[in-house]
Every structure is written in structure tokens, then in C-alpha cells.
Amino acid sequence: MTATETARPGGKATNLPPGKELLLEADNLVAGYVPGVNILNGCSIEVGKGELVGIIGPNGAGKSTLLKALFGLVNITSGTVTMNGDEITGMKANSLVARGVGFVPQTNNVFPSLTVEENMRMGVYLRPRTFDERFEFIVDLFPTLGERRSQRAGAMSGGERQMVAMARALMMNPSVLLLDEPSAGLSPVRQDEAFLRTRMINKAGVSVIMVEQNARRCLQICDRGYVLDQGRDAYTGTGQELQSDPKVISLYLGTLAEDVKREN
Numbered sequence: 001m002t003a004t005e006t007a008r009p010g011g012k013a014t015n016l017p018p019g020k021e022l023l024l025e026a027d028n029l030v031a032g033y034v035p036g037v038n039i040l041n042g043c044s045i046e047v048g049k050g051e052l053v054g055i056i057g058p059n060g061a062g063k064s065t066l067l068k069a070l071f072g073l074v075n076i077t078s079g080t081v082t083m084n085g086d087e088i089t090g091m092k093a094n095s096l097v098a099r100g101v102g103f104v105p106q107t108n109n110v111f112p113s114l115t116v117e118e119n120m121r122m123g124v125y126l127r128p129r130t131f132d133e134r135f136e137f138i139v140d141l142f143p144t145l146g147e148r149r150s151q152r153a154g155a156m157s158g159g160e161r162q163m164v165a166m167a168r169a170l171m172m173n174p175s176v177l178l179l180d181e182p183s184a185g186l187s188p189v190r191q192d193e194a195f196l197r198t199r200m201i202n203k204a205g206v207s208v209i210m211v212e213q214n215a216r217r218c219l220q221i222c223d224r225g226y227v228l229d230q231g232r233d234a235y236t237g238t239g240q241e242l243q244s245d246p247k248v249i250s251l252y253l254g255t256l257a258e259d260v261k262r263e264n
């Protein structure tokens with residue numbers, strides 16, 4: 001099997017594996033930051049319940065913009081976003097969080113002057129009474145955060161802060177977590193840990209949409225992926241299909257192509 005060019009409007013075939021239930025769908029999104037300048041130009045993705053979906057593509061393809069559009073932070077001029085069959089297009093972030101969408105931005109994603117525990121409390125400010133139960137879940141997943149609950153987030157390393165940011169988004173018990181480049185700015189070892197954490201979150205039952213610059217690692221851990229190009233979903237397939245597809249490699253995964261050459 002190789003990656004497939006995604007169906008353009010009209011031919012609405014699903015990309016989900018057989019029997020997989022649809023959780024979230026972006027259909028033909030057009031969106032941008034300023035009127036008249038579209039960054040997403042008809043972008044469609046599907047996420048099944050329990051899936052880890054990777055979004056890769058060249059710089060400026062609109063990967064982060066897609067996540068921001070899904071989270072109500074970028075103006076959508078046409079197209080729809082649905083979750084569990086309900087339309088959520090353009091809803092504001094607080095409504096989306098209440099509906100089970102979590103977002104971890106790439107930067108400025110923790111309150112540095114607050115402790116780990118205070119960051120977690122901020123994450124659950126809409127449902128403060130659930131703090132104990134959710135914090136227990138977090139500590140089961142990331143024991144370090146239990147040990148360091150009184151430490152200021154600003155005094156932690158980049159990788160640890162990323163863990164705090166993920167944990168904070170998990171405090172609201174989201175069905176789907178949007179992760180914007182969880183490995184950005186981390187050393188290779190810390191990047192591996194960030195990918196491992198992402199996988200653990202997914203294994204704990206949370207669907208994940210992960211945007212990544214590190215395409216090779218992203219495709220290694222995701223169930224399915226989308227290659228974005230100029231604001232559109234150009235290719236899709238399983239992580240393995242995309243990794244091994246020559247046209248995806250030659251067009252979008254320059255560094256991966258080099259790696260494949262070296263390995264052969």
C-alpha cells in the first residue's frame with residue numbers, strides 16, 4: 001500500500017480504517033489571519049476515536065494554522081469542523097474545551113511563575129471539583145509531576161515544561177488533544193521523550209492530532225498521517241505508508257529521503 005492523494009471535494013470517501021468511528025472531521029476548511037489571505041485552502045482531515053494522527057508538511061504549509069483553526073483561534077471563512085457529529089466550526093476555545101478539545105500550543109504553554117500544581121489547577125478552572133481525580137490520573141501517567149508538584153514551571157527544563165503543558169490540557173479530560181510540535185526546541189533525547197509521552201497519552205484513550213516538523217519520528221508513532229501542502233491535505237495514509245511512499249519522500253521528506261538512502 002502507498003499513500004493516497006486525498007479525495008477532492010465531491011468524492012467524499014472516508015480515510016478512516018474500516019470500522020473506525022469518526023470523532024472529529026475538518027471538511028474543506030478555508031481560513032487565514034487577515035481578510036483575503038487564505039492560509040488553509042480547502043483542508044480536510046478525519047480523526048477516528050482513539051487515533052493518533054500526525055500532520056506533516058513543508059514550512060509554511062499551514063500545519064499550525066490548521067490546529068489553531070480547529071481550536072477557534074483563526075477565522076474560518078468556509079468549510080466545517082464537526083465533532084461527534086455536532087458542528088463546532090468557529091466555536092471559541094472555552095466552548096471547545098468544555099466539549100472535549102484540548103490544545104497545547106508550541107510556545108508559551110505554561111504559566112512559568114506558577115507551580116506545577118497551580119498550572120494543573122488552571123487547567124481545570126472550569127471544573128475545579130474534579131482536580132483531585134484528574135491530578136491522580138496525571139500523576140499515574142507522569143509520576144515526575146507528582147514529585148515536582150510544588151516546583152515552579154519556569155524553573156523546569158524545556159522537556160519538563162512541555163510535559164506540564166500536556167498535563168494541563170489533560171486536566172479537562174479531553175477526547176482529543178491538539179499538539180503543536182511537541183518536540184520543538186528539544187534535544188534528540190528529550191524529543192524521544194516527548195514522542196513517548198504523546199504515545200502514552202494516546203494509549204490512555206485520548207485521540208491526538210499532532211503537528212510535527214520532525215516528520216520521520218511523527219510518522220513512526222502515528223496511526224495515520226496527512227501531508228499538508230499550501231494549505232491543503234495533499235496526501236494521507238498510515239504512518240508506515242507515508243514513510244515509505246516515494247512521492248511523499250521526494251516531495252516532502254527531504255531529510256527522510258537522505259536517511260533512507262543512507263540506510264540502503
Ligand SMILES: Nc1ncnc2c1ncn2[C@@H]1O[C@H](COP(=O)(O)OP(=O)(O)OP(=O)(O)O)[C@@H](O)[C@H]1O
Nearest residue numbers: 033034039057058059060061062063064065066213
Ligand atoms: N499570526 C499570524 N498572522 C499572519 N500570518 C501568519 C500568522 N501565523 C502564521 N502565519 C502565516 O501562515 C502561513 C502558515 O504558517 P503555519 O505556522 O501554519 O505553517 P506551518 O506549516 O506550521 O509551518 P512551520 O512548519 O514553519 O511551523 C505562513 O505563511 C505564516 O507566515
